[in-house]
Amino acid sequence: MSELTKEMPKKLGFGCMRLPVTDGSTENINDAAFCEMIDSYIEQGFKYFDTAYPYHNGRSEEAVGRCLVQRYARDRFFLASKMPVWLVKEYADYGKYFEEQLKKCQVEYFDFYLLHAMNKDRVKEAENLGGFQFVQSMKAEGKIRHIGFSFHDKADVLDEILTNHPEMEFVQLQINYYDWESENVQSRKCYEVAEKHGVPVIVMEPVKGGTLANMVGEPARILSALDENASYASYAVRYAASLPNVILVLSGMSDLKQLQDNTAYMKDFQPLTDKEQQAIGKVVEELEKLPTIPCTNCRYCVEGCPKKIRIPDIFGVYNMGVQFGVTDVTRGSYRCQIDGSGKAGDCIKCGKCEAQCPQHLEIRKLLEEAADIYEKEMHL
Structure with missing residues (x-):
């Protein structure tokens, strides 16, 4: 001991x-x-x-x-x-x-x-x-x-x-x-x-x-x-x-x-x-059967994002959609996460977030997927 x-x-x-x-x-x-x-x-x-x-x-x-x-x-x-x-x-x-x-x-x-x-x-x-x-x-x-x-x-x-x-x-x-x-x-x-x-x-x-x-x-x-x-x-x-x-x-x-x-x-x-x-x-x-994003919400990716995108919060909504379906609740949650900050579709793919991610997530690709799910349907 x-x-x-x-x-x-x-x-x-x-x-x-x-x-x-x-x-x-x-x-x-x-x-x-x-x-x-x-x-x-x-x-x-x-x-x-x-x-x-x-x-x-x-x-x-x-x-x-x-x-x-x-x-x-x-x-x-x-x-x-x-x-x-x-x-x-x-x-x-x-x-x-x-x-x-x-x-x-x-x-x-x-x-x-x-x-x-x-x-x-x-x-x-x-x-x-x-x-x-x-x-x-x-x-x-x-x-x-x-x-x-x-x-x-x-x-x-x-x-x-x-x-x-x-x-x-x-x-x-x-x-x-x-x-x-x-x-x-x-x-x-x-x-x-x-x-x-x-x-x-x-x-x-x-x-x-x-x-x-x-x-x-x-x-x-x-x-x-x-x-x-x-x-x-x-x-x-x-x-x-x-x-x-x-x-x-x-x-x-x-x-x-x-x-x-x-x-x-x-x-x-x-x-x-x-x-x-x-x-x-x-x-x-x-x-392992569920295709959720394994984000831990450490928020290292948020620091330095030129578009002020709250990446972990958007990923959280994305995962809710995977687990519970894309509903009025998840749509409302998505609106809350982009209120006063950048939305997933604003990503300019600079890669600063990925350099800081302890989980080594493909953040740029995942933000694009989140934008496809929520922003097109909601005309954001």
């Missing part, structure tokens, strides 16, 4: 990427609702909060400072944040962003600190600019307790990073039962690489951006037959938490109801049974 495993009281982490907002704007976080969620989470013995520089257009860290740090003693919680490596142009930038993050969060140190969204290109940039040395120096100064990185690439790249950087204490991976055997995401292969190196894993996207929480048809029937009172999300989170080398599973909870559901089954966590594992295998078979 690793030292980090011993340190983690429970396996559910509070992801601060999809916090409650007041008026639909990602920047206007609902502090009262967030505080209520924090209180419920901490009262039940959980303590890990995960934020990052870009979350909520830069407002997540500030909200954590107001709603968590100002209201609780420092030993009541673990706080994790991440270095926006894509913004770093020279070594001095690491210190600039790091100090800004400490100030936003109103803390003197981070319990866990990650180089954010590493892939083959970004790890080379971080090595050339001294990113790995920087986090080690901050750890030596006591401003970081544990150093690691989040990762979006193939297993061979992860193997190279962990081989070259044994100082990394943990890695954050996208793991869920739908992506477990995916050649695109390579959840299983990446997990096995971390296990080989003896590096503990923190899981992100266990519910695949909410996809695995909203089952219909045969997948819903299969899971409901196990326990009609258990949420679909519970099986996804418990699947990830059942992996031996996983020390924590992050859930980006948006309201108190989601939090109460997650904490109910993770407070006294029980690994999946053989019967539940078999049922999930059947669910995956059914899901």
